[in-house]
Amino acid sequence: MTENSPITYDQSVVLGTETPLALDSGASLSNINMAYCTYGTLNEDKSNAILVCHALTGDQYAASRQPVTGKSGWWDLMIGPGKILDTSKYFIVCSNVLGGCMGTTGPKDNNPETGTPFGLDFPIITIADMVRAQAMLQDYLGIESWFSVIGGSMGGMQVLQWASAYPERVFSAIPIACAARHSAQNIAFHEVGRQAVMADPNWQGGDYYSRETKPTAGLAVARMAAHVTYLSEAALHRKFGRNLQDRDNLTYGFDADFQVESYLRYQGINFVDRFDANSYLYITRAMDYFDLAQDHGGSLAKAFDGTKTRFCVVSFSSDWLFPTAENRDVVHALIAAAANVSFVEVETDKGHDAFLLDTPELFKTVQGFLKSSAKSRGLDE
């Protein structure tokens, strides 16, 4: 941490105290706790702020130590002094999404009406609701328009929603490895995950917060299944092949004989320490419901009609969760809306998770795009 790139951990603000947040479901939420971190310094005319949107199981600790796991931030490679999202130039904001479990109001928090955790009484939220809550944070921070909104996967969905719902508040948008709607296959995988959670006897209809045992087994299975979708066949083969885990021979049992099994179990077990099972249900649901074209009479181009926002869409060749074709649909809609758009498909075998990994082609693309955006915003050094 250098002097010109201060980090503020664990910020939080209560939003919607006067006007509650009206949700897509028809319900509303007031007194929303919004947890966020910032990196870097907001300039005088507040024109250098970048909103980083996190993915399904991400959090606001994009470039700082995650308090539960003690691990470094999920986008440490991207954010920092001299890095792509350069904290000596930009003011980076990352907030925990609505419905999350790292400080922003979600199902594990107390329902003010009952004084006990919401559980399944928490209203169903959508990607648009998450973005509405972030817009309240933007107002609170006094930032008129983000210099850029960036995110991968569900973060990319939020980027698209931001650009569509608040075009005048988004100067540039970088949706990475995402889609304008969740595919049937992706909904199917999410349903498998949710059923795993709900089949866990400790889930108790979502009312497990006062109990000692949590639905960790179900949540771990959900995470294991989902994790496979974040990788690629090639990446799994490269990493593990059919290698055995700490043994020379098959055990003729159901232990984790294979390294890939051991790895997935590890992913599952670690996940449950930092994530709330109900949050997982709510956030996966929000992704399932996302369909930007549907919200605009079936025309995705209409979602971006007349936009002045500059776009940079990035996909990964081996991503089968949000394949290039779906990213390309977004690009075609943006082209039809006469938007200023760049699109790069990065060649990689790392699968969907490539946006979190050391992917030089991604870095170069985002860096070049931000540089030219900074120039046209008058942010040049």
Place this chain on the structure above:
Amino acid sequence: MNAQGKYVPKRDIRVDWQLIAEMIEPGSRVLDVGCDDGQLLAHLTETKNVDGRGIELSQHGVNICVANGLSVVQGNADTDLVYYPDDGFDYAILSQTLQATYQPHVVMEQLLRVGRRAIVSFPNFAYWRCRYYLGVKGRMPMTNTLDIAWYESPNIHFCTLRDFTALCEEMSIKIEQSVIVGASGKVMTRSNYGPLANLFGSECIFMLSKET
């Protein structure tokens, strides 16, 4: 041929760019179809202050463009122009790419739909050196501007200057301006598109518009 397999003349292509740049009004909206690594777009942005966009087939080219701050999407001239709205650009440029498209006439139609004007440049297959290769040597031409062996060439639809003007007439496309480049990269002074130009012109640059 460059690394992406796209046709690029061996000699300094900036002569072409210079000529294309001269045709373009400053501050206009430009789409460069098949923009390669974006050098023409960058040149036009710099010298003509255009609002430039590009389409490029090769990932390598696109990545260079975007990393350099150009607004370029990965796409195909044959299939992806349909996504662009009508008259979204003042100029749609197709520089040294026509002969590599599957359906040149459809591409030209699309260029004139998305652009108020189209600028198309291509190598003239009736250039005397080409004729010499075919007529005397009996071989496919290998010249300064066509330096790729037939089996490696991405060029699948060669045409001559006269073929091109005939197609324009057939498609009711108006030729607003033509520049014919002769040997050694010099613009032919009597730069109409008659029989002499068809014999001595190695490259052609046309500015086209829809017949109204």
